[in-house]
Amino acid sequence: MPGTGAVPLGLRVLALAALLACSGVRRVRGGGLSNIVVIVTDDQDQNLGGMTPMKKTKSLIGDAGATFVNSFTVTPLCCPSRCSILTGRYPHNHLVRNNSLAGNCSSAAWRGGAEAAAFPVFLSKRRYQTFFAGKYLNQYGLKEAGGVGHVPPGWDQWHALVGNSRYYNYTLSTNGVEEKHGDNYTDDYLTDVIAERALRFLDNRSPQRPFFLMLAPPAPHRPWTAAPQYRTSFGDVKAPRDGSFDKTAKDKHWLLRQPVNPMPDSTVAFLDDAYRRRWQTLLSVDDLVEKLVRKLEELKELNDTYVFFTSDNGYHTGQFSLPIDKRQLYEFDIRTPLLVRGPGVNANVTLKAPVLNIDLAPTFLDIAGVNASALDADGLSFLPLMAPSLRNGSRRPDFLVEHTGEGLSGADPTCPKLGPGLSHCFPDCVCEDSFNNTYACVRTLDGRVDMQYCEFADSESFVEVYDLSSDPHQLENIVKKVDPAVLEKMNRRLIKLQSCQGAGCRALSTSVRVELSGE
Template identity: 75%
Template sequence: MAGLTTRSGATRTRQRGVFAALAFLVLLSGSLTCVRCAEPEPRAKPSNILLIVVDDQDLALGGMSPMKKTKALIGDAGATFVNAFTITPLCCPSRSSILTGRYPHNHGVRNNSLSGNCSSSQWQKGPETETFPFYLSKQKYQTFFAGKYLNQYGQKAVGGVGHVPPGWDQWHALVGNSRYYNYTLSVNGKEEIHSDSYEKDYLTDLVLNRSLNFLDNRSPQHPFFLMLCPPAPHSPWTAAPQYQKDFIDVKAPRDGSFDKPGKDKHWLLRQPTNPMLNSTVDFLDNAFRRRWQTLLSVDDLVEVLVKKLDSLKELNDTYIFYTSDNGYHTGQFSLPIDKRQLYEFDIRIPLLVRGPGIKPSQTLQAPVLNIDLAPTLLDISGVNLSSVNVDGQSFLSQMAPSLRNGTARPFFLVEYTGEGSPTGDPSCPKLGPGVSECFPDCVCEDSCNNTYACVRTISSEQNLQYCEFADTESFVEMYNMTTDPYQLENIVKKVDPAVLQAMNQRLIKLQSCEGDSCRDTK
């Protein structure tokens, strides 16, 4: 009996130990999750994204004035960046920078020609395979494109309309440069020819209507990304019929550098007739009005899309970006109409953003570049930015500090490679081939030696621009943007040599930067 009692006591002791262990595990399970047996939590669906990129819309000359709905529905509902810049003031290299997040010296697109790598075979085999839509598609985004892509897109020599860049589920891309009627589209790799019917063909409205159709037929299980690139306000400035009498009394602004001589500037700014001929002024005033007229259809596009997203109950989970590829000038320094120059009117662009975590009615001062769009969109989608090759940086932290931590850059690069016509140009004598606008007074707007690089600083300590030209003169321009916002006085001969040297060294580093080194704040 004694032995039996001993065994039964040992058994009870072991049982108590087992029960105690089980009780501990039960207690522990109230605060910890069993790693092996628990189902993994599903990853939250990333937010939707809508990116609208217009063509040649300035900021410095009041280009946003016609956009009352856009300012209310995006800017007032989110953030307005007052120091947004393109890193190159020309369509194709700028759009290539938007798509890749890289400076032109890293994506290789120099101008609007095939020889300048605009939608060339080299572009298609290289940088185009690493654009942000490719990464968004890997994140299960449903992707849609409509409108102008790159100026030379669709050329037969580089794949024609059958070439659809990687990353796009739906592709409705304009062949060639901006037009409003009588154009050809690549629709998912098939040719689609359009005529001049407003109801069927007006490109801004077609971009809108096809995006609405995409939204109606998308899968609700996955996020969506739309990139819409209407032609406005690019020439030929063809407004919708209902807007062709708007702004009839509007003229180009006469303040700032309008019709001022290009004193102490690069030769291209010294060669226009000054003051401008009356015929030139009349032409640029008409262009200015018509540009605004074309933007009214874009304003309608924004309104309709915001209402559509609201009706689909997707508005509060969609980031909406509105911007332009470059600025524009109409009479500044007696240059009638174009872009391509280093001055604020050509490099400043509108940028408005609304979306989750962005408080309304924010006006943000920190400089933001168009190469920052790609990393920002990828940041929103959940892509690890250290895994992608970009020169820009996400500005999500500036718009929505609760979502990210980050710092603004104190300086950045603007670079441009001059473009010339192969036959030469009588308005650019002895200076090589050039590019003119004849309307009716030929004025040279660009040349092969209009090739420059600038470093721009915007901070509480400095607001400067320093530029060097790649020409036989090694011409240099420098401006104090605080005291001279219209860049009327080139101070290169007055400034402290130590400041000049510091700007020169900073420019040298930026011109060869890549990736992280482009974001160096020292």
């Protein structure tokens, strides 16, 4: 018999359950695993106002969780970046270098190698119900890339776009079966199709097992086709004129020195239109996020679900007179949005620690109770950073950004003898990439030093160095002003990062920072 004042066992159990619910500890279900949802947009910048249209997303994910203000891609190009998300590896380890088959995008080597050991395989082994909808990789589904019948391992439900981003008149691989779509808004607008199928999956899932959803809408990638109800939105908005917009790049790599400066009025008008249309397409993504969060709420799963929102890379619209693209080493192309809510993540917090897209896969596996070493990931889980009650985390001192320049047949004529550029030619036939636009950078952001050191693999052995604490828009290349001893240290660090793999990369990510004094 309990003594006077003792709490009956049943009440004690109820009190403990209430305490756990309030503390954000994951509740028990199918092994105690939380659900995971990740939304990956296409070419959504962080630095140029790319999140401004996303009011619902910022409210439902950012205000309810963590906003990472120093989120980066390790390579500013769609296919290799998405492969880094899937594998947790730098491009020099997953070996996908650009958006072409020749660059290993959806190649036989990718399908038989890194793809077969990507994070969905491990989630499936943990009995997660897995769902994918939207853009996968740029060459996916083409006959020479395995065709629509190829469903990557680890996915239970598969609704992947064949080829690159489109909004209408596209083909899906629906669980390996070809499904053609036309131009009817109600039936075919891809962002809405992704949302509808995700909601259907959630309605039909097994409540006894955790789920993982990866949604990859086409927005705001060109051709920037907005839903009918949003085609007149942001009529007065213009591409931002601050920072490096239409600035000369006389001390930068040759690719940055060849655009006409100042840009013609016709180019600026084109950029304003492109900027508005990009925002218009994002309004449907904002609706998708709202529908998804409300569905999780309705199913009483929201409090036990981590929801991630991010992009594959940034973008530029007129910076250094480059009209539109990504692929460059500057902040506008390598910074990405990242918002996360979920169990143990405090509401409305801003986190400054650098986080990379190669950290996403290890974080997903950490949530699922899988060690990152099983994935042989180069990245680190950032679950401890956003949910510190679960475990202490560490902050990396620096990281690698790498890009392998690409040249295509039919290249525009403005790319000189130094190498062919991309085949598209708008609005001014400015060369945005070429074979010798191949670079690797050490980006240092450790709380005291905010710096970037980059080397180009070209005949000039060109180097760019920026002190972003005093020059956040990277207007001045200070390589000739920096102590040579510092340059030597950064060169050695770059060599280590470029050759690291798996545990070696993770060790570098947690090592003592490189001292950047010349002494």
